[in-house]
Amino acid sequence: MIKATIIKEDFKNGKYNELLKDIYVDESLIDYQQTRYIKAIEKYIDLYGDTDVEIYSAPGRSEVGGNHTDHQHGCVLAAAVNLDAIAVVGRNNNIIKVLSDDFDIAPIDLNDLEIKKDEIGTSEALIRGVCSRLKELGYTIGGFNAFITSDVLMGAGLSSSAAFETIIGTIISGLYNDMKIDPVLIAQVGQYAENVYFGKPCGLMDQCASSVGSLINIDFKDVEKPVVVKVEVDxxxxxxxxxxxxxxxxxxxxxxxxxxxxxxxxxxxxxxxxxxxxxxxxxxxxxxxxxxxxxxxxxxxxxxxxxxxxxxxxxxxxxxxxxxxxxxxxxxxxxxxxxxxxxxxxxxxxxxxxxxxxxxxxxxxxxxxxxxxxxxxxxxxxxxxxxxxxxxxxxxxxxxxxxxxxxxxxxxxxxxxxxxxxxxx
Incomplete structure (x- = not known):
């Protein structure tokens, strides 16, 4: 981990411009992303102080083929796109505290991961559900402070909720499991959180496309082990x-x-x-x-x-x-x-x-x-x-x-x- 102010200065000095081009594909977006990351780091510092931080990203997705097939164990073609949620994150003891853009999400105590009926349909439910399932599967979970900002269109078919679930799972993978949690498993955990805690009967395509990335053909015949094949095409x-x-x-x-x-x-x-x-x-x-x-x-x-x-x-x-x-x-x-x-x-x-x-x-x-x-x-x-x-x-x-x-x-x-x-x- 590196101090937030140091990373901020590195962004200002253009140290990460090539990285931004690699992630977002479009060179014309570098200035926008540079500014976006700097503002996110500044917001984190305002909220939590100049601590050691890491930065995570999870993309939105575009469904290219397979409209409403995933929940019937069907086949889909989906692409991760260059709109994403980014999170500036620092470790915390046993509490997860997230501000998502201007939305102040209530703290999640990791000692209490039971389903809450009054959280159905909320971001709190998604965080609690992801952590509960990862813990149940034997992974290490732990607290963190985060500022998350997203340019994935809310409620507009690019799957902002899947990007949110994916980024929470990826943060837990990075902070506490050496990034060793399989992306498909992170997707399955996100779906579990959305189905069981959030209360929406979604399929697995959105989470898979966000978590795995690229253009992917997914066969959900066996949803426990979906077959995910990258389609190498420009x-x-x-x-x-x-x-x-x-x-x-x-x-x-x-x-x-x-x-x-x-x-x-x-x-x-x-x-x-x-x-x-x-x-x-x-x-x-x-x-x-x-x-x-x-x-x-x-x-x-x-x-x-x-x-x-x-x-x-x-x-x-x-x-x-x-x-x-x-x-x-x-x-x-x-x-x-x-x-x-x-x-x-x-x-x-x-x-x-x-x-x-x-x-x-x-x-x-x-x-x-x-x-x-x-x-x-x-x-x-x-x-x-x-x-x-x-x-x-x-x-x-x-x-x-x-x-x-x-x-x-x-x-x-x-x-x-x-x-x-x-x-x-």
Whole structure:
């Protein structure tokens, strides 16, 4: 560990500029990140004094393929992006004290890691859940003071909660376990915290993409040991950029909408005596569709149709990227988006049909982009973001026109970053 003021001066003097370029991929971001890290260190010193510190990072993620497949033990393609949460951290005895941007999180006493009903849906629940599970698995846990700041869009499909869970797990790995906790395990612990302590029935994709990093193909057939394969591809060589557009829709009060998707898919699986749709024979499903409709109702049937096809599309996307067939890759991205809209039905919430910001984003993007790219709903859906792969030369036009709809800086042009949860310094 090094004194906070020394690290701050090193950042000011440009000592870490090459490191920042390596992490964030985009050279134009170095000044922004340099300033961001300096401000984070200054905030830490204001809060906790000039102590010895370490710095950690965990990225947001972009789901590239596999919309709502992970919770059915399906296949996904996901990328860590160069928006992240960073944490300036110093050791503490047995208390975890975190200020996250301007949000003052209550101290967590590591002697009390029981589930708290009044913490459901809070950051406190995520921290307590991560620590509880790591301790249960036999890892050393300990206290720390931290200032965390994040530029991962809150509630906008880039998975700010997964980045938060990942950074907490990575801090514990770094401070107390010599960075030896496997990134996939950190992801599983984050999912546990979100499911059991936070009260949200999420899958494992978000945490895995944030913790592992790079562009990864994940097969969740065995969720205890998901198969994670890095897809070695340089998106820039295809002349397209990944654009994430924040349509400014709120995820508030949408937990029931999200929960209904895995619930309905599992209902179809249960009809065939299985727990998850991945285990159901597709031909048997289509041969008995009348019976499934009667028992499970139509929306569940449509969501199952999406699941079967989406798993195949992920395989096709990976093959297209590995063979540098970007046109085929784009076709599959568009097909995934169409399926999410028609069959999965996660583009707007039935409880609030007058608010359809994602639908507007897709409609306007198709009109603006034309033959210059493709777009789809991004992440969990219902509100938040859309994703577009846009030809590089057309990105400025797309950004300008889509921001007339959703406001300045609503379109984020991102890079895939190779690092997941990491110790920066």
């Amino acid at each position: 998106f820039s060589k295809f002349g397209h950029s990944l654009c994430i557009v924040d349509t400014k829709g709120s995820h508030a009060d949408l937990t029931d909408e999200y929960a209904a998707i895995p619930s309905e898919m599992k209902k179809v699986a249960n009809y065939f005596g299985k727990e998850f749709l991945r285990e159901v024979d597709e031909e048997a499903f289509f041969n008995d569709i009348a019976g499934v409709r009667e028992v499970c109702k139509d929306r569940a049937v449509l969501r199952a149709i999406h699941l079967f096809a989406e798993n195949k599309r992920v395989e096709g996307q990976v093959e297209a990227l590995n063979t540098s067939d970007f046109e085929e890759f784009k076709k599959l991205i568009k097909a995934s988006g169409d399926s999410s809209y028609k069959f999965l039905q996660n583009v707007y919430a039935n409880c609030d049909v007058q608010n359809q910001s994602v639908s507007i984003g897709l409609a306007m993007s198709e009109k603006i982009i034309g033959e210059n790219g493709v777009c789809r709903v991004h992440g969990g859906g219902f509100a938040g973001t859309i994703q577009a792969f846009v030809k590089d030369e057309f990105v400025p036009i797309y950004k300008e026109k889509i921001e007339k709809v959703f406001g300045k800086d609503s379109c984020h042009v991102l890079k895939v970053r190779k690092y997941g949860g990491m110790k920066v310094l």
